[in-house]
Amino acid sequence: MDMILRNARIHSREGLWDIRISDGRIAKISKGLRGTHDETLDLKGRLVMPSFIDMHVHLDSVFTSGYSELNTSGTLLEGITVWGDTRRKLTSDLIRRKAGEALKWMVSNGTTRLRTHADTSEPDLRIVKALLDVREGFRHLMDIEVTAFPQDGILTADRCLPQLEKAVEMGADNVGLIPHNEYTREDGVRSVKIAFEIAEENDKKVDGHIDETDDPHSRFLEVVAAETIRRGFQGRVTAGHTTAMHSYDNAYAFKLFQLLKKAQLTIVPNPLTNIHVQGRFDTYPKRRGMTRVKELLESGINVALGHDCIMDPWYPLGMGDMMQPLFMAVHIGHMMGHQDLVTAFDLITHNSAKALGVSDQYGVEEGKLADLVVLDARNEIEALAKQATRTYVFKGGVLVARNTEGVREVRTNGRFEELDCLPLEITSKGGEKEEKMGQI
Template sequence: MIGKFDERGEREIDGTGHLVLPPFVESHIHLDTVLTAGEPAWNESGTLFEGIRLWQKRKETLTYEDVMSRAERVLQMQLAAGILHVRTQADISDPDLTALHALLALRERVKPYMNLQVIAFPQDGLRACPDNVQRLEQALKLGADGIGAIPHLEPTREEGLASLEICFAMAQKYGCFVHVFCDEIDDAHSTFLESTAHLAIRTGLRERVTVAHASAAAYYGEAYFHKVLGLLARSGVNVVCCPLINSAMQGRFDGYPKGRGITRIKDLWSAGVNVSIAHDDIRTPFYPMGTGSVLQAAHMAAHLAHMMGRDEVAELVRMITTRGAKTLQLEDYGLQVGHRANFIVLPGRDAMDLVSNQPSCRYVVSQGHIVAETWPARSQLYTPI
């Protein structure tokens, strides 16, 4: 618990030259696919299609222990990077729900110091793979925190809309989160962002609804984009942008000039939409890099979204802290007397230092305990300047 400042702690740490922030939030990641890059082969073209082909093969060897050990390693990386809140997707497209079972067990195990939300994710669609409808419901009965849909990958636009209706009806029944894979395609005709915002209003689920990616919005005409923007702002829907994987995956069909691959973060933010930035994939067939640090994702967003002003960079840090917390609908988040003592200590004077230098967290404190500590690297020069 964060107490009054005149109370003394058991151990005192020197915070000189450091910033204290509430913990980082990872608002969209697939812990069931992490650390599989190169298995069975590397994605040499870097395209989504080769990624899907490789993942289909890798999926055949998926076991409970396999998911558990890879997800555990990534949670360790995230903990060291100051992330105490994670929303993960769990693909439910296999009949045994292997990934879901592993990630739900992991959620319980890390509960004392880390908060994991598990979203049942129908990677193969709900209309294209009707078995997934019953699996979504089964996932909720097993304790999943929310469900998703992937409307832009259903066979037709009509089927995409039908998949959203199924997802929202079920979420309404169970009162769970909705986390839609939305318009992750460079296609101006992919307009499920609009449909999701409308359904969020109609069902009253509003802030409990999140869309991830929404990359197609960058291809909409201005008049249509501004219409959707108004609807989105009124709906309360959260938008998660994943600038690392999307800058690498999107724009592949564009001629020059090529699209940047991400949604219109700055316009969404200016219109009052809650936007968070996520790291997403870590070393998968779809994205072979990544450290887990959300500062790295914020750094990429600063470039791709043209957000280099001091206020804009400060906003990017909010997108990996307080705005991420809003996406996850966290209560008791933030540095306030009476809140749980969850915070991170990093070297730097301001947000610009953090996004520019992407420092390691000196200390990560969860529930009043130091759960991770990183010693800063020191360079020794052997030549006069």
């Protein structure tokens, strides 16, 4: 049966519109659509946008803050150490359950497409296997790409490279890398080349953690861009974080931008984590540590945001709501001019679709997939200002989440289930695991 969304506001269109959804797609956008046999939903002038995309999230670590040790310094490096201990204790089943819970939160917040990192550092690769299972098991709620992510680096131990290769063989969509985490600059450069080799051999895309540091001498982004150009990978490479760019001198940044443009790289800042984890070695003034979003955009370089973490060893907060990193980004990046705010949502919608190569089926236009979010606001600025309720969320034309009268519901197993948004609480005592649903 078709569905008609009545009285919708749509970006850059005057007045209120009706949207007919048929076979999972937007069949027609018009005023006063007829269709007596169709199911109708009156949006009462609410804003309809394409549903959000999260370009960078670690579904394997969600809800693990405090599972082993707490990250007391707030630094990235302590987070990595704590995670190294935490991940050893996580069973496949627990990873799947945690990720599933996080996905429901994300859907209820308007996201229906994401890219997750799966840590390849455990010898049995159970984290990768678990997230590949999640990718298949939650297709009704979320389109997921899995990046095989060598958290410990590619060259820091003999096991790292074969495990990364195995993860790609198992079916990961993208090859990850973390050159600034290798032992030396030379190893970092080598790791970039290796990641591209694996991607080329297996026809995968490249999705790196690049220069996530305040160190202005961390310059692996230029290596990634050069490798992209040499191998003809333009449009198939994303670089996450790139926080060191915040600390580059302007002359170097200018040169780098030309290279990024040529390589058609997408830069993926993660503002929530970046503002929390960077600047930790500064006294005053303290650097913000977010990459140069405004300047990159002005130079015609694609930028799309990630949430990165939800209550894990790196970032103890987070609701899986892409409007939070967006809200943070416009503040840190001085992007509060009127036009900046009107187009800010591109950072979690169209720019991300471009990076994922799905622009041809994405957007509030006839013929596109009916992946939509209805916000309780009249325009983008109002939506961002009041962090508007996501009243309805559609994926492939199916209503998958709704939030009416303060009750948040997500469709699971064909019916709506109330979502209480209590974090999946997991505790560990003396190496023994106890798991329970959070009852605070």
